Amino acid sequence: MITEPLHQITVGKWVVNVVRKDIKNLHLGVYPPDGRLRVAAPLTVTDDAIRLLVVSKLAWIKKQVAQFQGQQRQSKRQYVSGESHYLKGQRYLLNVIYHNAAPKVIIRNKTYIDLYVRSGSSEEKRHEVMTEWYRQNLKEQIPVLVDKWQPVMGVEVRAWGIKQMKTKWGTCSIAAQRIWLNLNLAQKPEHCLEYIVVHEMVHLLERHHNEQFTAYMDKFMPPWRNYRDELNQFLLNHSDWSY
Incomplete structure (x- = not known):
C-alpha cells in the first residue's frame, strides 16, 4: 500500500495528524490519553476536505476527548506490597515476599x-517478573481463542x-496472517481479550x-x-491505551 509521510494541519484549536494512503475513504480517529486526532486519507484528498471532515465531527470529537480526560489514570506501578494489580479484570493486592529461590507469582485466596x-x-x-507472568497468562489464553474462532470465521492465523x-490493543499482519496482542490485555476481562482476538x-x-x-x-460477535466500550472505561495505567 502506498503511504505518504505524516503531516499536520490545524482546525481551530485542534491539531490533526494526517497520513495519506492508497485507500478509498477518510478515517478519523481520536486517541488517548489526551484526544490526539489522526486522519487517514486517500492520496488525492486535499487538506481542505480533511478540515471539513473534522469540523463536521467536532461534537463527536469533543465527546471522545471528554471521555478520555474523565478517565482516572493509575500512577506508575512500583511493584511494592499494597499496590492494586489486575488479572483478567479482577483486582488483587500485591504482596511482595522475599526468598532465596527463583522468582514466582501466585494468586492467593482470590485476593x-x-x-x-x-x-x-x-x-x-x-x-x-510480573511482566513475564502476565505474558504467560496470555500465552495460555490466546491459542484457545484462536482455535475456537478459526473454524467459525473461516480464516487461519x-x-x-x-x-x-x-496506541493499540492489537494489530494484524494480513500478508503473514499474524496477529499481535497488547500485553496489557492480560489485566482485562477475558471477554475483552476475546473481542480483540476476533477483531484482529x-x-x-x-x-x-x-x-x-x-x-x-x-x-x-454481536455484543x-x-x-x-468496556475496554475504554477501564482505569488506564502508564502504558495502557484505548483501541
Missing part, C-alpha cells in the same frame, strides 16, 4: 498476588504474538474498518461494541 523475589530485588526486576503497544482475525477478511468490517463483527 492477593504473591510476588516472590530474591532479597534486595530492584523495582525493575519485580516489574520484569498462522502466527500470533504478544508485545507492549502504546476479522482483518484477515477485511483490511479496513469499513461497513464490511462492521458487518463481520456484528455477525461473529462487540459493549466489549469495546
Whole structure:
C-alpha cells in the first residue's frame, strides 16, 4: 500500500495528524490519553476536505476527548506490597515476599498476588517478573481463542504474538496472517481479550474498518461494541491505551 509521510494541519484549536494512503475513504480517529486526532486519507484528498471532515465531527470529537480526560489514570506501578494489580479484570493486592529461590507469582485466596523475589530485588526486576507472568497468562489464553474462532470465521492465523503497544490493543499482519496482542490485555476481562482476538482475525477478511468490517463483527460477535466500550472505561495505567 502506498503511504505518504505524516503531516499536520490545524482546525481551530485542534491539531490533526494526517497520513495519506492508497485507500478509498477518510478515517478519523481520536486517541488517548489526551484526544490526539489522526486522519487517514486517500492520496488525492486535499487538506481542505480533511478540515471539513473534522469540523463536521467536532461534537463527536469533543465527546471522545471528554471521555478520555474523565478517565482516572493509575500512577506508575512500583511493584511494592499494597499496590492494586489486575488479572483478567479482577483486582488483587500485591504482596511482595522475599526468598532465596527463583522468582514466582501466585494468586492467593482470590485476593492477593504473591510476588516472590530474591532479597534486595530492584523495582525493575519485580516489574520484569510480573511482566513475564502476565505474558504467560496470555500465552495460555490466546491459542484457545484462536482455535475456537478459526473454524467459525473461516480464516487461519498462522502466527500470533504478544508485545507492549502504546496506541493499540492489537494489530494484524494480513500478508503473514499474524496477529499481535497488547500485553496489557492480560489485566482485562477475558471477554475483552476475546473481542480483540476476533477483531484482529476479522482483518484477515477485511483490511479496513469499513461497513464490511462492521458487518463481520456484528455477525461473529454481536455484543462487540459493549466489549469495546468496556475496554475504554477501564482505569488506564502508564502504558495502557484505548483501541
